[in-house]
Amino acid sequence: MKILLTGTSGQVGNALRETLRGLGELVIADRSQMDLGKPEQIRSFIRSVQPTLIVNPAAYTAVDKAESETTLAQSINGDAPGIIAEEAARLGAALIHYSTDYVFDGSKREADGKLAAYTEQDAPNPANVYGKTKLAGEQAIAASGCAHLIFRTSWVYSRFGQNFLLTMLRLANERDALKIVNDQWGAPTWAGWIAQATADIVRRLQTGSRDASALDLDIWHEHSGIYNMSTLGYTNWCEFARAIIGHAETLGLLHKAMPSITGIPSSEYPVAATRPHNSTLSMDLLASRFQVHPPQWEDAMKACMENAGTVNAA
Ligand SMILES: NC(=O)c1ccc[n+]([C@@H]2O[C@H](COP(=O)([O-])OP(=O)(O)OC[C@H]3O[C@@H](n4cnc5c(N)ncnc54)[C@H](OP(=O)(O)O)[C@@H]3O)[C@@H](O)[C@H]2O)c1
Known part of the structure; x- marks a missing residue:
């Protein structure tokens, strides 16, 4: 398999x-080899490589900047996945792509007003440009007819790159007081777990293949669709910050006294893009379809901070 x-x-x-x-x-x-803003480069690179499976986590992820860079965000998040998918269909390859909780507007509630987790069947209604472009990408892939898995994830962090966890670790060592939004709810998701779950699913689909070195496209078509892929439980950004900084203190990663952490409403932290108040995702389908069982978000956070290679399911 390539x-x-x-x-x-x-x-x-x-x-x-x-x-x-x-x-x-x-x-x-x-x-430099395959710029997702350049359709011809995408097509020629894929045709030269002739892959059996394409895995596409690349995206335009600057949620606030997307409000003013709409055309660029649309070309990378909305158009490029469709071109990749067309090429996959042409080659008889399968595609794994990643999308976002921000395809939802965050208004889903139980009858009693409590937060309700979004399922794959819920109708998307993005509240910002980033979410709209990611939804366009999902739709373009589905329209291509290629065998595909789209994993919707949320609040991604890792020990690498730009993310909330690393920002909180830095700020906790710089400031005495932090004010963090406490009215947006979701599930923080460790990139390491997403990668682990993705490989487990590919392995599982390969197990059913007649030839383990090739993809069985029938099996991939049978499983094609959108799957939520985050963690169990939910929290808000302020509680997430408290958990990160509390665990950092336990691990000896704080070089000064713990900062005070105060929750504030989104209205007191103005940003360009509107965020959903609720973007929790139901994990039921992922578990029942692939027997992949997500960890609790706190356990995944600790595993990431402790630099563990894997995290066990809850
Ligand atoms: N981060 C989150 O909180 C979050 C939440 C929900 C869903 N997701 C989704 O999860 C997936 C992975 O996100 P992530 O956090 O790993 O993203 P990330 O850390 O921001 O990385 C984005 C990647 O995309 C590449 N990229 C951007 N523009 C490109 C272009 N024009 N051509 C080729 N490559 C380009 C970047 O390469 P360069 O280094 O060259 O820029 C980088 O490797 C994405 O689909 C994202 O939409 C993320």
Whole structure:
């Protein structure tokens, strides 16, 4: 099996480079070889590599900047996945792609007003440009007819790149007081776990194949669709910050006294893009379809901070 992997300078792509190794021949496509803003380059690179599986975690992820860079965000998040998918369909390859909780507007509630987790069947209604472009990418892949798995994830962090966990570790060592938004709810997701779950699913689909060295496209078509891929439980950014900084203190990663942490509403932290108040994702389908069982978000956070290679399911 020949696997073409994008986005390896990003959080999820960097982690996938490790977990996909061993599943086949891995070909890395960085921006200099395959710029997702350049359709002809995408087509010619894929045609020259002739992969059996394309894994595409690359994306335009600057959520606030997307509000003013709409055309660029649309070309990378909305158009490029469709071109990749067309090429995959043409080659008889399968595609794994990643999407976001921000395809939802965050208004889902139980009858009693409590937060309700979004399932794969819920109708998307993105509240910002980033979410709209990611939804366009999902739709373009589905329209291509290629065998595909789209994993919707949320609040991604790792020990690498730019993310909330690393920002909180830095700020906790610089400031005495932090004010963090406490009215947006979701599930923080470790990039290392996303990469582990992705490799487990590829392995599982390969197990059912007649020839383990090739993809059984029938099996991939049978499983094609959108799957939520985050962690169990939910929290808000302020509680997540408390958990990160509390665990950092336990691990001896704080070089000064703990900062005070105060929760504030989103209205007191103005940013360009509107965020959903609730973007928790139901994990039921992932577990029932692939027997992949996500960890609790706190356990994954600790495993990431302790630099563990894997994390066990809850
Ligand atoms: N981060 C989150 O909180 C979050 C939440 C929900 C869903 N997701 C989704 O999860 C996936 C992985 O996210 P991540 O956090 O790993 O992203 P990330 O760390 O921001 O990395 C993005 C990757 O995309 C590449 N990229 C951007 N523009 C490109 C272009 N024009 N051509 C080729 N490559 C390009 C970047 O390469 P360069 O280094 O060259 O820029 C980088 O390798 C994405 O689909 C994202 O939408 C992320």
